Amino acid sequence: MGNCCVAPADPxxxxxxxxxxxxxxxxxxxxxxxxxxxxxxxxxxPTGRDIGSRYELGQELGRxxxxxxxxxxxxxxxxxxxxxxxxxxxxRTAVDIEDVRREVEIMRHLPSHPSIVSLKDTxxxxxxxxxxxxxxxxxxxxxxxxxxxxxxxxxxAIIMRTIIQIxxxxxxxxxxxxxxxxxxxxxxxxxxxGPLKAIDFGLSVFFRPGEHFSEIVGSPYYMAPxxxxxxxxxxxxxxxxxxxxxxxxxxxxxFWAETEQGVAQAILRSVIDFKRDPWPKVSESAKDxxxxxxxxxxxxxxxxxxxxxxxxxxxxxxxxxxxxxxNVRAKLQQFTVMNKFKKKALKVVAEYLSVEEVAGIKDMFExxxxxxxxxxxxxxxxxxxxxxxxxxxxxxxxILMEAADxxxxxxxxxxxxxxxxxxxxxxxxxEHLHKAFSYFDQNNSGYIEIxxxxxxxxxxxxxxxxxxxxxxxxxxxxxxxxxxxxxxxTAMMKAGTDWRKASRQYSRERFSSxxxxxxxxxxxxxxxxxx
Numbered sequence: 003m004g005n006c007c008v009a010p011a012d013p014x015x016x017x018x019x020x021x022x023x024x025x026x027x028x029x030x031x032x033x034x035x036x037x038x039x040x041x042x043x044x045x046x047x048p049t050g051r052d053i054g055s056r057y058e059l060g061q062e063l064g065r066x067x068x069x070x071x072x073x074x075x076x077x078x079x080x081x082x083x084x085x086x087x088x089x090x091x092x093x094r095t096a097v098d099i100e101d102v103r104r105e106v107e108i109m110r111h112l113p114s115h116p117s118i119v120s121l122k123d124t125x126x127x128x129x130x131x132x133x134x135x136x137x138x139x140x141x142x143x144x145x146x147x148x149x150x151x152x153x154x155x156x157x158x159a160i161i162m163r164t165i166i167q168i169x170x171x172x173x174x175x176x177x178x179x180x181x182x183x184x185x186x187x188x189x190x191x192x193x194x195x196g197p198l199k200a201i202d203f204g205l206s207v208f209f210r211p212g213e214h215f216s217e218i219v220g221s222p223y224y225m226a227p228x229x230x231x232x233x234x235x236x237x238x239x240x241x242x243x244x245x246x247x248x249x250x251x252x253x254x255x256x257f258w259a260e261t262e263q264g265v266a267q268a269i270l271r272s273v274i275d276f277k278r279d280p281w282p283k284v285s286e287s288a289k290d291x292x293x294x295x296x297x298x299x300x301x302x303x304x305x306x307x308x309x310x311x312x313x314x315x316x317x318x319x320x321x322x323x324x325x326x327x328x329n330v331r332a333k334l335q336q337f338t339v340m341n342k343f344k345k346k347a348l349k350v351v352a353e354y355l356s357v358e359e360v361a362g363i364k365d366m367f368e369x370x371x372x373x374x375x376x377x378x379x380x381x382x383x384x385x386x387x388x389x390x391x392x393x394x395x396x397x398x399x400x401i402l403m404e405a406a407d408x409x410x411x412x413x414x415x416x417x418x419x420x421x422x423x424x425x426x427x428x429x430x431x432x433e434h435l436h437k438a439f440s441y442f443d444q445n446n447s448g449y450i451e452i453x454x455x456x457x458x459x460x461x462x463x464x465x466x467x468x469x470x471x472x473x474x475x476x477x478x479x480x481x482x483x484x485x486x487x488x489x490x491x492t493a494m495m496k497a498g499t500d501w502r503k504a505s506r507q508y509s510r511e512r513f514s515s516x517x518x519x520x521x522x523x524x525x526x527x528x529x530x531x532x533x
Contacts, residue, residue, distance in 0.1 A: 140189025244295030
């Protein structure tokens with residue numbers, strides 16, 4: 003996480019580095035002996051320490067990996083806001099801290115804009131960072147679409163014009179978003195023509211013209227091919243918007259597969275399907291724009307201002323107003339509800355990675371560090387993981403080592419080891435997945451049944467949700483007995499249909515292996531990772 007740009011090399015320094023791996027700053031160097039939250043200062047120049055002196059926090063609006071968003075009322079004026087409260091206990095690495103700090107800096111840096119959520123105030127106390135922001139009450143982008151009885155190409159054009167305007171403002175002010183996806187757009191209010199707003203800048207970075215980045219971040223389905231190749235610039239935001247446009251027009255993502263490897267391979271091939279329904283009735287102008295936004299070569303991909311100049315968006319109010327069909331709305335609804343199903347499960351998983359678990363990592367490090375030099379070699383890592391009961395293939399241990407060894411030393415120091423351990427515990431702990439499964443398995447039968455899934459997602463569904471729930475059960479229920487077993491649930495959580503924001507360690511582990519297998523012709527030589 004953080005700025006992983008490839009800056010122009012100094013010829014003199016380059017000579018000194020000859021035959022040596024370039025040294026990188028260790029983003030995981032946080033002192034876990036004292037606990038990550040104790041005495042931790044995250045923000046530069048917050049509004050104050052005591053958020054309660056100005057605002058009253060009310061009902062919970064949402065919950066993520068790092069914090070909780072509450073309804074927030076200004077005590078003096080009664081005005082309503084949203085407050086994102088980030089627990090310092092959840093900021094486990096220096097990278098996590100830098101992300102929060104940079105998110106605030108970017109929101110302060112961007113100009114006031116009707117389509118970008120505004121940051122009102124920031125507070126920091128001993129336990130949490132509080133970001134008071136504009137309240138968006140109109141719901142998520144896809145939720146609004148599926149509640150409409152008549153969804154058209156014209157509606158998609160108007161939405162896309164707003165998204166591209168947001169990208170244009172960001173790029174003009176030196177900000178690359180890096181995580182554009184439907185969940186990161188909310189409507190400001192519930193009115194028919196309420197403003198659409200970008201709400202999440204947690205993965206955004208500042209950039210300079212010509213600067214390239216190498217860190218793999220974002221959400222798998224929306225990643226540009228150059229992100230997987232670890233050499234990218236702001237053009238990735240237009241690609242992500244192109245993926246959203248494709249989904250808006252047909253209800254499914256353009257590059258889809260059951261596994262992460264398959265998704266990456268589809269993205270790298272960049273073959274766009276315009277044959278399936280409803281593409282035959284979509285205008286040629288709309289398809290032309292999709293092609294130009296999803297050009298796999300960033301040099302030839304349209305820039306934001308060129309997208310806005312495209313005839314389809316120039317004449318957005320004149321785009322065909324003929325319904326794209328009930329099938330598109332149904333697919334969009336299934337897409338967004340499946341996302342919410344996984345999000346709820348992941349929230350339960352995140353809650354069970356406690357500070358005590360992180361504290362126990364120190365003991366694990368000392369046991370693995372056989373020669374007691376404060377470093378763990380690849381062989382020590384392999385042996386230690388095996389001894390601790392982690393049945394991980396050698397190829398995957400290599401991947402973990404490469405992802406975590408940020409200073410290129412060939413060994414892991416304590417900070418780097420923390421990142422590996424947190425990742426293994428967060429993504430692979432069966433106990434945590436059982437907790438998430440139990441949340442949905444309300445009658446403790448050992449299966450998630452149709453009625454239970456409907457009850458669990460009731461707040462996210464409209465009155466006629468039976469068809470959507472049936473479609474989700476059908477997708478996840480591989481043995482076709484009409485219910486979801488624990489094995490099927492865990493397969494869903496780890497499969498390529500994971501719509502969530504990919505955690506940094508997750509992305510580095512899985513996609514760095516894909517990058518290393520890239521062939522010269524751009525295809526992939528896939529390996530089995532035994533998961």
